[in-house]
Amino acid sequence: MVDKTSKADIKNQLIHLYNSGEFGKVISTVDNEIDEIGESEIDTLIKKIYAFSLIRTGNIPEAQRILEDILENYPEDFETLNAMGYIQIFKGNKTAALNYLLDAEYYAQGDAKEKIKKNLSLFSEIPDISTLRSIVKPKEFLVLNLPKTTKSNLRSRTKQLLNFVNFILKHKLATATLIVVLGAAFVYLLFSPMLIQPNQSNNTDTISRNISRIEIDTATKLIEPKPILTNNIILSDKEIISLFNELRVLLSKNRNSNRARFIANYLLNSNASTQVKHKVEVLKTFMEEPEVNLDWQPIYEEVNSKPILYDGVYVMWRGKVVNVVKGENSTEFTFVIYGKSESVIRGFIKARMRNFLEGFVGQTITVLGKISTSKDITLEVVKVIE
Numbered sequence: 001m002v003d004k005t006s007k008a009d010i011k012n013q014l015i016h017l018y019n020s021g022e023f024g025k026v027i028s029t030v031d032n033e034i035d036e037i038g039e040s041e042i043d044t045l046i047k048k049i050y051a052f053s054l055i056r057t058g059n060i061p062e063a064q065r066i067l068e069d070i071l072e073n074y075p076e077d078f079e080t081l082n083a084m085g086y087i088q089i090f091k092g093n094k095t096a097a098l099n100y101l102l103d104a105e106y107y108a109q110g111d112a113k114e115k116i117k118k119n120l121s122l123f124s125e126i127p128d129i130s131t132l133r134s135i136v137k138p139k140e141f142l143v144l145n146l147p148k149t150t151k152s153n154l155r156s157r158t159k160q161l162l163n164f165v166n167f168i169l170k171h172k173l174a175t176a177t178l179i180v181v182l183g184a185a186f187v188y189l190l191f192s193p194m195l196i197q198p199n200q201s202n203n204t205d206t207i208s209r210n211i212s213r214i215e216i217d218t219a220t221k222l223i224e225p226k227p228i229l230t231n232n233i234i235l236s237d238k239e240i241i242s243l244f245n246e247l248r249v250l251l252s253k254n255r256n257s258n259r260a261r262f263i264a265n266y267l268l269n270s271n272a273s274t275q276v277k278h279k280v281e282v283l284k285t286f287m288e289e290p291e292v293n294l295d296w297q298p299i300y301e302e303v304n305s306k307p308i309l310y311d312g313v314y315v316m317w318r319g320k321v322v323n324v325v326k327g328e329n330s331t332e333f334t335f336v337i338y339g340k341s342e343s344v345i346r347g348f349i350k351a352r353m354r355n356f357l358e359g360f361v362g363q364t365i366t367v368l369g370k371i372s373t374s375k376d377i378t379l380e381v382v383k384v385i386e
Contacts (some may be wrong), residue, residue, distance in 0.1 A: 007043075014049045015146050023053035035252050044070055044077075048144065052083060055138050060090055078108035079143050082116050086141045094129040095252040098286065102144075102279055118362040164205035223271050233270040240272050249285060250295075255288040261313045268306060284386050292368060292385060300337045300346040304370055311373040317383065320367045324356075331356035334381055338364070353381035361385065 010033055018024045030042075030050045048067055051325055054063035064087050070080045081104035088097035098120075105116040119141055126132040222237045235243070240352040243263055264287075267280050303310045320342075323334040335351040338344060342364060351369065366385040372378045 011046055013219060014046060016050050018053060018144075019146065023056040026050065026053040027057065027059075039201060040243055045146075048079065049146070050195055052138075052142055052144055055083065055086065055142065063087065076107045076117065078104040078106075078112060079145070081107070082119065082141075082143050085119065086136065086138060089129070089133055089136055090131060092129050094123070094132075098123060099248065099252075102282060104332065105282070106275060107277060108143075112145065115143050146355055214294075220278060222273055233266060235267075235270045235272065240267070240270070244272075244276060244280070245269055247280065251283060254295060255286060255296075256290040257287075258290050258294045258314050261287060262296070262298070262310065265309045265311060265313070289382075292316070292383075300349070304347055304349075304375070306373075307371065307373045307377040310371045313371050314368065314382075315371065315379070316366060316368050317379075318364065320364050321351075321360045321362065324361050326356070330354045335367070335381075350376060351379040351380045357384075 006209055010029070014029060015024075017029065026049060030046065034124075047070055051070070052064045053067040054060075054066070064084070067080050067084050067087070070077060071084070076078065083101050085097045085100035085104060088094075088100060101116060101120050101123075105113060105120060108116050122132060122136065126135060127233065152240045164247055214239065222240045223235075247260055247267070248261045250257040250263070260283075264280050264284050268277055272280075297315050298310055298313065300317065303313075303315070317335070317337050319335050319337040321333050322336060325332045330352050331354075332352050333356075335349050337349060339346050351367075353367075367379075367381045368383050368385060369379040369381040372380050
C-alpha cells in the first residue's frame with residue numbers, strides 16, 4: 001500500500017488531468033493505481049474525479065455505481081446528487097432526476113447553488129425528457145469544485161535538486177559556486193512550501209465541510225420561527241415532512257394532480273422553513289393543467305373560508321350563470337353554485353370566461369374552472385362541461 005505522500009501525488013495528478021480534460025488518463029491512472037492503493041483506501045475526492053470522468057467518457061453504469069456508493073456515506077453531497085440527476089436524465093427518468101436535483105440544490109451553497117438552479121430550470125423550459133436528454137451536456141451540467149493541487153512534495157523536490165546538481169557538474173562550475181547554489185537549493189527544498197503556501201491546509205475530503213449544513217429531520221430546519229399572532233398554518237416537523245413527501249409522490253405519478261396544487265399552497269402558507277418553501281416553489285413549476293377528471297377538488301365552503309389555500313386549484317362545479325357583463329377580452333358573470341340539487345344553493349362566486357356563449361345565460365351548467373385570488377376571489381372558467 002502506498003504512503004500518504006504517494007497518495008497525495010496521485011490525487012494532485014488526477015486533479016490536473018481532470019482540469020485539463022484528459023478524462024481517459026484519469027480513468028487509466030486510477031485503474032493502474034487501485035491495486036497499489038487499495039480500493040478501501042481511495043478517498044471520496046478521488047472517487048468523484050474518477051466517476052465524473054467515467055460520465056464524461058460515456059461509462060454511465062460504472063459511474064452510477066460509484067456515485068451511489070459515495071451517497072451512502074455522504075447523502076448531502078450536492079455535487080454527487082447533481083451528477084446522479086444528470087445520470088437519471090441520461091436514462092430518461094425525469095422524476096428521479098428531479099428528486100436528485102432538488103436535493104442537490106437544497107444542500108448546495110454559493111455559486112454551486114446557482115448552477116444547480118439553472119439545471120433545475122431546464123425541466124420547466126424543456127418538459128420532454130427525450131429532448132432534454134439530447135440537449136443536456138455533462139460539461140455544462142456537472143458541478144465539481146476541485147481543490148488546487150499542492151506544490152511538489154519532498155520527493156519531487158529532491159529530484160529537482162539532483163537534476164540541478166547534475167547540471168552544475170556537467171558544466172564544471174567552480175566549487176564555491178557549487179556550494180552557494182546547493183545551499184540556496186537546500187533552503188528552497190525545506191522551506192519553500194511554507195513560503196509559497198502559508199495558508200495551505202491538508203488535502204482532506206472537501207465533502208466533510210458540507211455535511212450536516214441542513215438537516216431535513218430537525219425542527220430548526222423545517223420550521224420557520226413566527227410571531228405568536230399569525231394567520232399562517234402551524235405544522236410540526238412530522239407534518240411538514242409528510243406533506244412534502246405527499247406532494248412529491250403526487251407529482252411523480254401525475255403532473256396534473258389537483259391535490260398537489262392544494263398541498264403546495266398549504267405548505268407555502270405554513271410555518272415551514274424558507275428552504276422547504278423554496279423546494280415547493282420549484283415543484284410547482286412542473287405542474288400541468290388538469291383535464292376534466294380531477295383527482296381531488298374542494299367544496300365551495302372550503303374555498304370561501306380561506307381562498308388563499310386554493311389559489312390555482314381547479315374545481316368542477318354545477319350552477320347557474322347570472323348577472324352577465326361583457327368585456328373586450330372576456331365576459332364576467334356571477335356563478336350561483338348548486339348543491340346536490342338546484343334547490344340547494346351553496347354560494348356565489350365572481351366568474352370570468354373567454355369565448356362566452358350567449359346560450360349559457362340563465363342555464364344550469366357544469367364548468368371546469370381555476371380559483372384565482374390575485375385580487376378578489378374569482379373563478380376563471382376554462383370550459384363548460386355540460
